[in-house]
Amino acid sequence: MSVLGIETSCDETAAAVVTGAGEIRANLVLSQLDEHRPYGGVVPEIAARSHLDHIDGLVERAMAEAGIDFPELDGIAVTAGPGLIGGVFVGVMTAKAIALAWDLPFLAVNHLEGHALTARLGTDLAFPYLLLLVSGGHCQLLAVEGVGRYRRLGGTIDDAVGEAFDKTAKLLGLGYPGGPAVERQAAEGDPTAFDLPRPMLGRPGLDFSFSGLKTAVRHAADTAGLLDNPDGDPARKADLAAAFQTAVGDILAERCAKALAVFAEDYGQAGPLVVAGGVAANRHLRQRLDAVAQDAGSALIAPPPALCTDNAAMIAWAGVERLRLGLTDPLDFAARPRWPLEDLGAAAATRAG
Ligand code: KG4
Numbered sequence: 001m002s003v004l005g006i007e008t009s010c011d012e013t014a015a016a017v018v019t020g021a022g023e024i025r026a027n028l029v030l031s032q033l034d035e036h037r038p039y040g041g042v043v044p045e046i047a048a049r050s051h052l053d054h055i056d057g058l059v060e061r062a063m064a065e066a067g068i069d070f071p072e073l074d075g076i077a078v079t080a081g082p083g084l085i086g087g088v089f090v091g092v093m094t095a096k097a098i099a100l101a102w103d104l105p106f107l108a109v110n111h112l113e114g115h116a117l118t119a120r121l122g123t124d125l126a127f128p129y130l131l132l133l134v135s136g137g138h139c140q141l142l143a144v145e146g147v148g149r150y151r152r153l154g155g156t157i158d159d160a161v162g163e164a165f166d167k168t169a170k171l172l173g174l175g176y177p178g179g180p181a182v183e184r185q186a187a188e189g190d191p192t193a194f195d196l197p198r199p200m201l202g203r204p205g206l207d208f209s210f211s212g213l214k215t216a217v218r219h220a221a222d223t224a225g226l227l228d229n230p231d232g233d234p235a236r237k238a239d240l241a242a243a244f245q246t247a248v249g250d251i252l253a254e255r256c257a258k259a260l261a262v263f264a265e266d267y268g269q270a271g272p273l274v275v276a277g278g279v280a281a282n283r284h285l286r287q288r289l290d291a292v293a294q295d296a297g298s299a300l301i302a303p304p305p306a307l308c309t310d311n312a313a314m315i316a317w318a319g320v321e322r323l324r325l326g327l328t329d330p331l332d333f334a335a336r337p338r339w340p341l342e343d344l345g346a347a348a349a350t351r352a353g
């Protein structure tokens with residue numbers, strides 16, 4: 001089985017071909033970073049136009065690299081939401097056109113399901129598992145019971161973790177995208193040099209909050225003369241980046257430890273803990289979560305960093321998983337700007353019969 005995957009929901013135009021055995025035959029990601037950098041964030045209109053300019057050529061290149069022709073494909077999978085809707089339209093229309101032209105099954109993939117199933121790509125990871133999904137727009141703890149079957153255990157009540165990384169980078173003038181820049185600075189800094197809060201720590205439940213931490217970082221940056229100051233002391237910037245990253249690590253570690261206990265009670269097994277989404281590329285956070293998983297008698301499963309940030313291999317793989325279960329979609333499937341993972345369960349159950 002071979003599936004072509006297309007991803008255009010944010011600022012990466014991506015196309016990939018993945019087999020049923022989990023072999024990645026091609027995985028191309030075209031970043032629009034340079035186009036958005038002058039604005040300090042993703043501009044939806046620019047993103048949509050850029051996807052439109054590049055998607056055809058990228059699909060062609062992915063197919064050539066995979067060494068297969070369209071008639072040999074078993075399905076076309078595309079991110080149909082959630083995301084910036086202009087970009088999503090571009091990917092969905094491209095995928096529908098290919099599916100129609102070659103009479104291939106069409107698979108409308110939820111971007112978050114792509115992240116959620118990535119850990120199974122090329123591995124023998126079985127359901128259920130505990131998932132920490134941490135990206136630019138999301139921060140959730142989920143019990144993954146199967147394809148299309150997600151039970152939300154907790155989530156952020158305000159900002160996403162990736163957003164907090166991006167804001168911190170912006171405040172410190174570290175550029176865009178923020179996550180990798182903060183991680184690089186943090187490696188040089190002393191995390192104890194600033195005292196930052198850990199919102200929700202020790203509170204009941206499994207929810208997260210990052211807006212208080214963001215405000216505290218702004219205040220600390222202002223006090224230390226680092227706010228929007230390109231000439232601010234680089235060592236102090238590194239210290240603040242390190243303090244921020246450590247605070248995030250403390251929060252994620254505590255919530256995941258609690259979630260592992262809840263998961264063990266509900267499912268009668270210790271983990272495994274899987275981390276996914278762009279923030280999962282962060283090495284410091286991976287180490288923290290690995291320690292938490294080991295303390296619970298489990299293990300952390302983290303996809304390679306290139307499969308944590310947005311890519312089309314994860315969309316093609318989610319397509320493979322859905323195709324295997326006969327969960328194909330009609331060509332009039334409407335793209336969705338908002339599409340919570342919990343809504344998938346019902347859809348899958350209805351379609352399966
Ligand atoms: O999953 P993703 O590529 O796109 C979304 O679906 O949102 O995640 C992007 C987010 C951004 O906020 C980015 O700053 C963050 O992931 N990120 C990181 C790292 N690499 C990417 N955050 C912390 N450390 C990193 N190394």
Ligand code: ZN
Pocket residue numbers: 111115135136277278309310
């Ligand atoms: Zn993503």
